[in-house]
Amino acid sequence: MGPLTLRDLAAIGVDRLKGVGEKKCAALKEMGVETVLDLLTTYPRRWVDRTDECRVSDLRAGQEALVLVTVRGVDKRIGRNRRSIVEAVVGDGSGRFHVVFFNQPWREKQLRDGLQVALFGKADVYRGGLQMTNPVVDLIGDRTGRIVPIYPQSEKTGLNTWEIAGWVEDALKRCEPRGIADPVPEAVRARLGLISRQEALHSIHLPETMGEKERARRRLAFDELLRVQTVLVMRKRALERESRGIRHTIDGELVPRLRAALPYQLTSAQERTIAEIEHDLAAPHPMHRLLQGDVGAGKTLVAVSALLTAVQGKHQGALMAPTEVLAEQHATGVRRLLEGVTVPDPGNLFGDRPLRVELLTNRVTGADRRDVLAGLADGSVDIAIGTHALIQEGVQFHSLGMVVVDEQHRFGVEQRAALRAKGDGDLVPDVLVMTATPIPRTAAMTVYGDLDVSVLDELPPGRTPIVTRLAEGELLQQGAWAAVRAEVAAGRQAFVVCPLIEESEKLEVASAQETYERLVHDELQGLRIALLHGKLPSAEKEAVMERFRRGDTDVLVATTVIEVGVDVPNATVMVIVDADRFGIAQLHQLRGRVGRGVHESQCWLLTGQALEGGAVNPRLQALVDSTDGFFLAEVDLDLRGEGTLMNTAQKGRSDLKLASLRRDRELVAHAREVAFEMVDPDPLLEGHPLLLDELRVVFNPEDEEFLFKN
Ligand code: ADP
Ligand code: MG
Numbered sequence: 001m002g003p004l005t006l007r008d009l010a011a012i013g014v015d016r017l018k019g020v021g022e023k024k025c026a027a028l029k030e031m032g033v034e035t036v037l038d039l040l041t042t043y044p045r046r047w048v049d050r051t052d053e054c055r056v057s058d059l060r061a062g063q064e065a066l067v068l069v070t071v072r073g074v075d076k077r078i079g080r081n082r083r084s085i086v087e088a089v090v091g092d093g094s095g096r097f098h099v100v101f102f103n104q105p106w107r108e109k110q111l112r113d114g115l116q117v118a119l120f121g122k123a124d125v126y127r128g129g130l131q132m133t134n135p136v137v138d139l140i141g142d143r144t145g146r147i148v149p150i151y152p153q154s155e156k157t158g159l160n161t162w163e164i165a166g167w168v169e170d171a172l173k174r175c176e177p178r179g180i181a182d183p184v185p186e187a188v189r190a191r192l193g194l195i196s197r198q199e200a201l202h203s204i205h206l207p208e209t210m211g212e213k214e215r216a217r218r219r220l221a222f223d224e225l226l227r228v229q230t231v232l233v234m235r236k237r238a239l240e241r242e243s244r245g246i247r248h249t250i251d252g253e254l255v256p257r258l259r260a261a262l263p264y265q266l267t268s269a270q271e272r273t274i275a276e277i278e279h280d281l282a283a284p285h286p287m288h289r290l291l292q293g294d295v296g297a298g299k300t301l302v303a304v305s306a307l308l309t310a311v312q313g314k315h316q317g318a319l320m321a322p323t324e325v326l327a328e329q330h331a332t333g334v335r336r337l338l339e340g341v342t343v344p345d346p347g348n349l350f351g352d353r354p355l356r357v358e359l360l361t362n363r364v365t366g367a368d369r370r371d372v373l374a375g376l377a378d379g380s381v382d383i384a385i386g387t388h389a390l391i392q393e394g395v396q397f398h399s400l401g402m403v404v405v406d407e408q409h410r411f412g413v414e415q416r417a418a419l420r421a422k423g424d425g426d427l428v429p430d431v432l433v434m435t436a437t438p439i440p441r442t443a444a445m446t447v448y449g450d451l452d453v454s455v456l457d458e459l460p461p462g463r464t465p466i467v468t469r470l471a472e473g474e475l476l477q478q479g480a481w482a483a484v485r486a487e488v489a490a491g492r493q494a495f496v497v498c499p500l501i502e503e504s505e506k507l508e509v510a511s512a513q514e515t516y517e518r519l520v521h522d523e524l525q526g527l528r529i530a531l532l533h534g535k536l537p538s539a540e541k542e543a544v545m546e547r548f549r550r551g552d553t554d555v556l557v558a559t560t561v562i563e564v565g566v567d568v569p570n571a572t573v574m575v576i577v578d579a580d581r582f583g584i585a586q587l588h589q590l591r592g593r594v595g596r597g598v599h600e601s602q603c604w605l606l607t608g609q610a611l612e613g614g615a616v617n618p619r620l621q622a623l624v625d626s627t628d629g630f631f632l633a634e635v636d637l638d639l640r641g642e643g644t645l646m647n648t649a650q651k652g653r654s655d656l657k658l659a660s661l662r663r664d665r666e667l668v669a670h671a672r673e674v675a676f677e678m679v680d681p682d683p684l685l686e687g688h689p690l691l692l693d694e695l696r697v698v699f700n701p702e703d704e705e706f707l708f709k710n
Contacts, residue, residue, distance in 0.1 A: 003181035006694040009037035017167045027157040036171050043204055043658060044149035047213050048118050057094035059123045059130055071115045072096065076108040097123065097130040116140050118150060147207045168205045183690035188674055194219045221659035225671035227698055230691060232449030233675040237683050238706050243428040245286030246401050250278045252312030255305055257341050269458035270298055276454050277306050277432065287430035290448045292438050293456030294629035295592025299434050303404045304337055306432055311382045315401025319385045322407040324361040325534050325561050331359040331385040343382065360386035363538065391418040406434045437585040438629040440637050442668040443661050466595040468603045468624045470616065480575045480604035481523040488527055488554045492572040492599060496557045497590055499578035508559055509533045515577060516557045524555055532558040562593055569597030579605035584619050584636040588629055637662050
């Protein structure tokens with residue numbers, strides 16, 4: 001029998017291990033651990049190095065620290081308000097100190113005399129000595145060795161870190177005779193300086209030094225990333241192989257007409273991106289491309305150019321937005337861009353007919369809807385703009401050739417299937433996904449790893465950078481309103497963005513109403529102010545926007561409906577109320593509504609949030625420090641972690657236990673490179689049966705259908 005594969009390890013129940021009886025088995029199951037594979041990939045959440053970092057004599061008042069100590073005595077009493085207080089004396093060879101637990105009466109039983117524990121917390125001076133209050137406690141038992149692994153343990157399952165460590169050790173020992181198989185080719189390992197999987201699994205659990213642990217982590221993180229990238233790359237290639245696309249006409253008349261009608265020159269980034277897209281469109285397989293660009297980089301024009309490429313070859317284009325409001329705004333923007341662009345029409349005496357752009361959302365009803373649907377079906381609608389309603393059942397296109405999806409979230413497998421069904425026979429439309437906000441490169445490789453990527457990394461010329469200021473508290477906020485008045489006096493206009501209330505649109509509208517009333521009667525009394533929110537009827541929204549665009553209104557008080565698509569170059573100041581309620585990406589997106597003209601613009605971030613010690617909210621500070629969306633995306637990833645990026649849609653990818661899109665940027669890139677190297681000459685991975693097999697073990701059939709075919 002050869003070395004053990006992940007499939008082999010996944011076939012051995014933990015009950016086979018020494019000391020795992022029925023009760024322990026149930027407790028492990030509660031932690032999600034049923035097989036030896038589960039156990040071996042339950043990695044320590046911390047490693048304590050006995051020889052440094054953890055001596056009592058090194059503790060400093062006011063600093064968080066980890067110490068490894070022995071319990072020297074425990075005492076319980078009832079304090080005021082009948083709160084239980086457990087007090088313990090702990091120490092090592094270098095000194096002793098006190099630990100206090102409030103409202104944790106069970107600590108008395110847990111912390112027996114002589115027990116070794118790792119404590120993590122902040123020591124403070126109390127009655128002349130040091131004391132830690134409610135530290136994190138890890139029981140480490142009687143383990144020897146320099147580095148002590150600390151496993152996730154919970155009161156609920158009652159499993160201790162040393163029990164888990166013991167089972168892991170037993171499991172590793174039993175794997176030794178056969179050894180553990182390695183799916184990564186020797187040459188790749190040598191090139192990237194990766195240790196073997198067997199060594200890595202051993203060292204992550206039982207390292208002799210921290211360096212050894214780090215090398216193990218790097219190898220195992222690489223494996224996680226390689227699995228993800230291999231699936232993405234295989235899916236990408238399978239899609240290219242299996243679907244037939246349209247060979248679009250890229251030397252038609254419409255795109256040149258659009259360009260001739262523009263009052264400006266394209267940026268070189270736009271030129272490059274349009275060329276990349278046209279190259280894909282002319283090819284026989286369907287395009288799957290992500291368009292990333294900072295706010296204001298001019299993505300709309302690139303998208304419209306792609307749609308027109310389809311139209312000039314007698315196909316139709318569709319633009320899909322995540323919400324109705326955004327769809328409506330896109331419709332307005334695209335219509336304006338295409339004003340005056342006509343389509344050659346041999347059936348017409350004058351040779352041309354107007355381009356037909358129609359909106360389709362659930363708000364389009366009755367005769368209007370029937371009219372749009374009929375136009376889509378007979379091909380008289382050239383470009384359809386709408387929500388996901390566009391690809392729902394019952395919507396028939398005459399010949400859908402190009403779809404632009406404008407959203408941050410993943411364009412999922414189901415949508416893709418729905419799209420295919422809209423295509424012309426078995427021809428699959430080309431797809432361009434636009435992200436409203438940039439995401440970091442490594443994250444894009446993972447979240448959008450089956451797409452090609454174009455980046456608009458250049459802003460159109462003539463923009464003056466936006467100056468962003470943070471105003472905390474009443475007094476400074478007066479500065480913001482004064483700035484609005486000053487700009488209006490100088491003939492400019494202002495946006496006021498109302499607090500985001502995620503839980504309820506109704507509350508959000510109410511709060512916008514309130515902000516509006518307050519400004520009208522107080523801070524901005526005398527100015528021409530209008531209110532815009534998502535609950536207004538479309539016609540009224542359009543009227544409000546139109547008045548603001550014409551300059552008949554000075555100040556537009558709005559909810560986040562203005563996040564995308566609103567383009568008023570004369571607006572030079574934006575005030576965002578309760579800015580701390582928004583995320584970095586959203587603030588950056590909002591801020592992009594100003595700074596679109598030649599005048600210097602400013603953005604004020606108001607916050608009532610007072611942080612301890614005068615600290616500044618790091619998200620808001622990042623906005624003050626930089627206007628570069630790609631930089632801000634990196635900061636966002638650092639601050640929030642990848643959890644938010646990898647949400648629900650990435651179920652299959654929750655395999656990332658050790659790898660971090662944040663810390664392991666370089667490793668992500670390597671993994672992608674290796675995945676291409678393996679898949680390109682061997683699309684079905686016949687030469688890498690081990691890797692293929694473990695993809696099937698790790699990913700589930702619903703998510704990765706193609707992996708499980710034959
Ligand atoms: P994005 O969607 O990338 O945030 P938009 O497509 O809304 O940006 O474009 C922002 C603004 O820049 C619009 O007013 C658009 O007309 C203008 N614009 C686009 N491309 C150029 C260019 N090459 N030169 C000057 N202005 C441009
Ligand atoms: Mg846009």
